[in-house]
Amino acid sequence: MSQFTPFVLCIILAGALAQSPFRIMTVTVPRPEVTANIGSDVKLPCSYSIPAAGSGLKPTINWYKGDDGIATATKIFSLSYHGPVQVPEAYGEFVGRVSLENPAADATLKLTGARTSDQGRYWCAVFDSDEHNQLGMDSKSVLLTVIDPNVPQDQGTGRPGHVELHVPAQRQVFQGEDVLLPCECDDCHWTSHKTWFSVSFDNTWAATREVIATVGLCGGHQCHGGNAHVAPAFQDRFAVSTGGLKISATKRLDTRRYWCQVEDMTMNSRGSGVDAQSVALAVVPSIPESHCTGKPAGVYQHPDDCAKFYTCAEGGVQYDGVNTCPDGLYYDQALGYCEWASLVTCL
Known part of the structure; x- marks a missing residue:
């Protein structure tokens, strides 16, 4: 093996680490309820935010x-x-x-000649062509009400109300934290x-849905809590209440899109x-903060294992987890790359 091979391997590894590990796209509906008269044309608004596709492919819109x-x-x-x-x-x-009214700009749907049968809830879903996983798809809903102008409307109570969820689009936590x-x-x-x-990343939901938890808000008018249940596969670290879903001691495998549906x-x-609606959770690897406290930005050999290293950002914050050199190499802090173990001093 050439004496330059360890350096080259470390440069390749560092380049991979410098890239963001997650692409997260989000769908937004500016008006969750739209009303139209029978026979009229109507627009169901929907927009999306998506990172620039490296492949140049455009997203699928359903x-x-x-x-x-x-x-x-x-x-x-x-x-x-x-x-x-x-x-x-x-x-x-x-x-x-x-x-689509203007597919180059957003996902707004134009419906012509509204019918009574068109009334109901519509779902705008966008799929990132460069990210075939749960973070690469999102959806929001629009409720369409179709009115016959020849039929007098109830002026006392108006149209019936509708539920509307509020869920954060994204959350990011360090591995091991609760969220x-x-x-x-x-x-x-x-x-x-x-x-x-x-x-899963698919344009259908029924076949790939995995239920995590359910909560019935009440069992009657006199209610002081809900009936919560967490699926067996998630009971070790997940808990659910009327306020939301709590995940304790997060792990990298918890990175996914979590959907909350109300009925x-x-x-x-x-x-x-x-x-x-959904929230995209990104769990970022981390090491104890004390490893970076008081240190300037840079890459450091791990104190417990010479083959490992970690990166500190400004302010003593560690941001890309603990990384490991290829087999047979240790991280040389003085040189700033992985080197043959026999040539490295463990600090």
């Missing part, structure tokens, strides 16, 4: 309709790409009636039921009692 939740929603429109070729496709009764993923619901009643789940049986109009 729209679904489902009053019982995202897991059982039916696809009504899809925009995919085969290289630079755009392939839009509508399905069922929406053929010839739906299109609470909140899921707050507007206009939820005592009949509400929340489900936390995850799904409120009090709401009886189409889609008004169901909503679902």
